[in-house]
Amino acid sequence: MKVLVTGGMGYIGSHTCVQMIEEGIEPVIVDNLCNSKEAVLTRIHELTGVTPVFYQGDIRDRELLARIFNEHRIGSVIHFAGLKAVGESVEKPLEYYDNNVHGTLVLVDAMKTAGVTSLVFSSSATVYGDPDIMPITESTATGQVTNPYGRSKFMVEECLRDIQLAIPEFSITLLRYFNPVGAHPSGKMGEDPQGIPNNLMPFIAQVAVGRREYLSVFGDDYPTPDGTGVRDYIHVMDLADGHIAALKSVGETAGLHIFNLGTGQGSSVLEMVGAFSEACGYEIAFQICPRRAGDIAECWADTQKANELLGWKARFTVSEMAQDTWRWQSNNPQGY
Numbered sequence: 337m338k339v340l341v342t343g344g345m346g347y348i349g350s351h352t353c354v355q356m357i358e359e360g361i362e363p364v365i366v367d368n369l370c371n372s373k374e375a376v377l378t379r380i381h382e383l384t385g386v387t388p389v390f391y392q393g394d395i396r397d398r399e400l401l402a403r404i405f406n407e408h409r410i411g412s413v414i415h416f417a418g419l420k421a422v423g424e425s426v427e428k429p430l431e432y433y434d435n436n437v438h439g440t441l442v443l444v445d446a447m448k449t450a451g452v453t454s455l456v457f458s459s460s461a462t463v464y465g466d467p468d469i470m471p472i473t474e475s476t477a478t479g480q481v482t483n484p485y486g487r488s489k490f491m492v493e494e495c496l497r498d499i500q501l502a503i504p505e506f507s508i509t510l511l512r513y514f515n516p517v518g519a520h521p522s523g524k525m526g527e528d529p530q531g532i533p534n535n536l537m538p539f540i541a542q543v544a545v546g547r548r549e550y551l552s553v554f555g556d557d558y559p560t561p562d563g564t565g566v567r568d569y570i571h572v573m574d575l576a577d578g579h580i581a582a583l584k585s586v587g588e589t590a591g592l593h594i595f596n597l598g599t600g601q602g603s604s605v606l607e608m609v610g611a612f613s614e615a616c617g618y619e620i621a622f623q624i625c626p627r628r629a630g631d632i633a634e635c636w637a638d639t640q641k642a643n644e645l646l647g648w649k650a651r652f653t654v655s656e657m658a659q660d661t662w663r664w665q666s667n668n669p670q671g672y
């Protein structure tokens with residue numbers, strides 16, 4: 337089966353392409369490289385022996401999408417393409433809504449015209465906002481989002497819900513990722529943020545490799561066991577496998593399917609620092625700083641639905657997430 341992978345050159349998309357090829361699924365990638373590099377294709381080839389078909393272009397380009405659907409018999413689409421930096425989204429909401437919301441609408445319209453009815457969408461636990469009760473289930477209320485990035489994900493979810501109602505033959509799967517971290521165990525592929533990393537794990541990795549002096553820990557006065565923020569970190573290889581499980585189990589079943597992809601375990605910032613120090617063999621320097629605006633105290637997933645209906649369960653531990661990130665970062669100190 338051929339699957340169109342939008343944003344397939346990015347962090348999660350590239351790992352998913354590798355796992356798809358291992359499973360005999362043929363990815364066809366469209367990516368405008370606004371947050372990734374063409375070198376990713378070579379790494380996919382090194383890991384799998386296959387160089388996926390790659391279209392360098394934008395999902396908002398209707399003609400390009402029509403051409404891709406015309407040139408390949410696409411069975412499903414996995415839609416990773418989008419902008420994802422929370423802070424940047426506050427400064428550039430227009431670009432975020434245009435890319436994430438309008439981009440998705442152009443894509444779905446092209447799918448409709450081409451008669452492709454299976455879509456898996458990269459959503460985020462951010463759609464849940466700051467819920468009172470943990471763990472978060474798929475029926476926890478959504479929409480209390482605090483920034484344009486989160487709102488764009490929520491808006492896309494709502495649009496897709498309406499589209500699926502109007503075109504009932506569509507199979508639409510919303511995968512709500514918790515905190516993706518880690519790298520391919522080979523050390524050849526990983527996260528390569530441009531500029532100063534926004535997220536915890538790539539920041540720690542850059543401190544470990546000497547690119548940054550110390551980690552700023554944003555707040556140690558949260559109502560959590562050690563006072564630092566708690567998140568559900570999930571290994572990117574587990575996440576990649578979650579997409580394949582979704583394609584196989586519900587990708588051909590008409591309806592709207594929603595799953596949390598997490599481990600069900602929360603870890604604090606200081607626990608992540610500890611795991612990374614162990615992986616790299618020396619202490620990661622950090623300073624306690626004020627809370628970051630918009631952050632919540634804690635967040636972790638109830639994964640029962642994905643475990644039962646997708647037959648999928650995250651396997652990797654926090655220690656493995658740190659080891660694999662360190663292997664990637666130390667082998668590629670400046671990224672790709």
Ligand code: NAD
Nearest residue numbers: 343346347348367368369370371372394395417418458460
């Ligand atoms: P990423 O930036 O590494 O990958 C996204 C890819 O999409 C990049 O290669 C980029 O060049 C491409 N892209 C962006 N806009 C495009 C457009 N208009 N047309 C074509 N290509 C375009 O990000 P990622 O971490 O791999 O995330 C993938 C998806 O998962 C995103 O939609 C993101 O919002 C979502 N997500 C990520 C996280 C996370 O922490 N990484 C958490 C929850 C959800």
Ligand code: UDP
Nearest residue numbers: 534535536539552553554565566567605631
């Ligand atoms: N964090 C931190 N320092 C950093 C980046 C993040 O202390 O440089 C904390 C942040 O406050 C949160 C956790 O690490 O408690 C995860 O943040 P991240 O940005 O990786 O993911 P989020 O859950 O906010 O999307």
